[in-house]
Amino acid sequence: MSGAPILDVRNLSVRFRTEGGDVPAVSDLSFTLDRGETLAVVGESGSGKSVTSLALMRLLPKDSAVTVTGQALLEGRDLLAIPEPEMRKLRGGAISMVFQEPMTSLNPTTPVGAQVAEAVQLHRDLDRRAAREEAARLLDLVGIPAARQRMDDYPHHLSGGMRQRVMIAMALSCDPGVLIADEPTTALDVTIQAQILDLLKRLQERTGMAVVFITHNLGVVAEIADRVLVMYGGRAVEQAPLRPLFSRPLMPYTAGLLRSVPRMELAGRRAGPLPAIPGNVPDPRHMPPGCVFHPRCAHHQPGRCDAAAPVLEAADEAREVRCLRWRELAA
């Protein structure tokens, strides 16, 4: 797993113009994704994870109120610059996506088999029959029992877990090089969550695709990730391989997230909107000056952290961190 990254995101920024003011949802975000790698993107709700993935898929509203800048090179081609017809061929083909909401992400008036077959037919040169066959194979592959019989079921016949499997079958229908999974298990029960994670890992081993796995659950990160990108307030605040990040977080925000893990699991419920770190994510319309995390940071130094904005700097050859005090704190 070496060579050029399959996905290279450079200086991605997304800004929404709203009646209440400008929302800088993502600011100057850069990351890479190697072939076959799983990158976990973590951060509390509202940190810009979904907006990032929708920007990469070019699924944000095509509206003058949305400004996207930067580059996203998928095997050298800039997803943010190519013409729409070309992008449409890549979507669901070379790069595909699984969404958080399995209950509402499938078309309620079309049988699930037809929905998978549509994806197949769009990108592969197969006739209807063959596409249907392929859809049945895919549904079987993602572990839907008696897949052939369920082809004509409507989404509401299926449980949330089964629907998410259908979504995955659809996303995998054309052997994507990159799969973006935006909180694919958040809406599911804990046991189903584990099954879907297993499935994704198995499929990844089989196909060699790279996965951007978005979650706010660090338990899930530990399960699946090779590398982790931590986002806060639309920015990357830390980026590191899994083990070093878990054993020695450099950014106080990451450390805070990690401290909250056992508590969430002890409580026996999904990581909901309850803040694990005191305080709330900043309102993107009124970002705090200096380090955006300083109002909640235990190590905040008045006069310093709220004055100068830290940059993302290399901590070693594999890690990056955005904190003015990371060296002192690490010592």
Place this chain on the structure above:
Amino acid sequence: MSGFLARRLGQSLVLLVLVSMVGFAILHLAPGGPMSQFASGSDMTQEDLDRIAEQLGLNRPLPVQYAEWFWRMLQGDWGRSYRDGEAVLNVIGSHLGATLQLMLTATLLAIIIGVVIGTLGAIRRHSIFDTLATVGAMIALSIPTFWFGLVAIYVFSVWLDWLPSGNRFTPGDGSPLDLLRHLILPAMVLALVETAIWSRFMRSSMLDVVNQDYIRTARAKGVPEARILLRHAFRNAALPMITVLGLQLPTLLGGALVTETVFTWPGMGRLFLDSISYRDYPVVMGILMFSATLVLLGSLLADLLHAVADPRIRLG
């Protein structure tokens, strides 16, 4: 399905009883009720009147009278016209065809035009077209139907002399072409308000759908935009429109009454007005009850159709 069906049928039955109570109450307000007919009609003594009331059961408690009246209605005995003694249901029946023809034609026109306008408006939201369609619909809903009918007659019959100004056919003709020529203007006039209603419902239904997650999913699959709109969005947006068939029935019936008056169209609406001017209360009340029942059954039918067409409701 059976749960939904049973619930919906139950609601409709309760409503039917309530509708009949409202109708009965209005009937009893009628100054031209049976007793005053006798009282004013001849030189009867109070004893005569009491005897007749006794015979007709009019001196019994109201709930009893209501129950008996309702029971007779259920059996199809809706009384007799004061004008010619014809059974009310027969009188209504002989005028129903013309009204249904007018309403169906207008609805068909309105659905086709309204759905197209609403869909295009939603797709090109806030475009010049959408703005014009929205403002136009609001104006259409503000135009009195009878006046629009007069203007249409003035333009197409008086001025351009293209189409007849009234009646269902030319006496002695009645060929399909003649029938069609007579149908065009009233259907167009009745369709105006209906088109506005359908286009607004369709627009908002379509806007609901295009913001749904599954439309985003279709985009993420790489489905071309045109196919997303026509296959994925349109089908889902059009399904709930079936219920609009039921929702706009009262408006449609009211519009038909006015249109029939302007175009001397021999339907239920004209019959209603004629009966009012003759003080033919049995027919007036019969049509009132009949139209409310039609609305009730129409919306029940629309809901059932929707349930059959929408796979989500099929399970119930």
Place this chain on the structure above:
Amino acid sequence: MSLALSAPAFRRFRRHRLAAFGAATIVLLTLGCFLGPFLLPFDDTTIDVMNRFAPPLSGAHVLGTDELGRDMLARLMMGGRVSLIVGFTAMAIGMALGILVGAVAGFHGGWLGAALMRFVDAVLCFPTIFLLLALAALVSPGLLSIIILIAATSWMDVARIVEGQVKSLRERDFAVAAQVLGASDARIIVHELVPNAVAPIVVAATLNVARAILLESYVSFLGYGIQPPVPSWGNMLNNAQIYLTSAPWLAILPGLAITLAVTSFNFLGDGLRDALDPRMRAR
């Protein structure tokens, strides 16, 4: 595209402009109808057989004369008074009735509430015009009776709105808390319900004026509303049909007046909905 660039602003501008147009027209119509007759040299009832069917802009009569030589502008103004009076008073009575029924149904809930709301459903099954005409046939026609009849057939929507508001309020925690703390029903109504319900009620009220004006015109056109010689926009049209060929302005002018007035109230209502209640905002 430059058009797309300014789309949201354009939309707001358009909505406000339409609402402003509506409000301005309503003010002008009201002033015109109530003050105008004092400024006119003609009376709406003066018959002038020498001047029958004078077309608009042809002489002293700016909008022409009718089949009896009466001045059309004067009649339109007097008819407008009737239409506006009917519109506002029928709306007010209907709103009061609807608020009463809705509030009772919402506050008491249970058996009574359900019965009242099913009654609302039942009345809504009757096409308004049928109901209105059937009732109109039972009473002697006139200004007061038409107002009452229109009010009697247009309170149901408001009842539904208010019932829904009251019910959802009762189900929310703070209302329960307020009750536990011993707040009286009146206090809850004033402090919690009114602020929540006022927006949809104001919108419904505006739209109901439009509806009442339209209904008055229907009933008067059909001969069961305002009776000649008192002019109303509706009854001015019931003779007009006969003279459609020779004097089309007799039909066109009152209809334009109705359409203008009703459209204005509808625009205003739509704009108010937009401004007052974001949840109901038409997109």
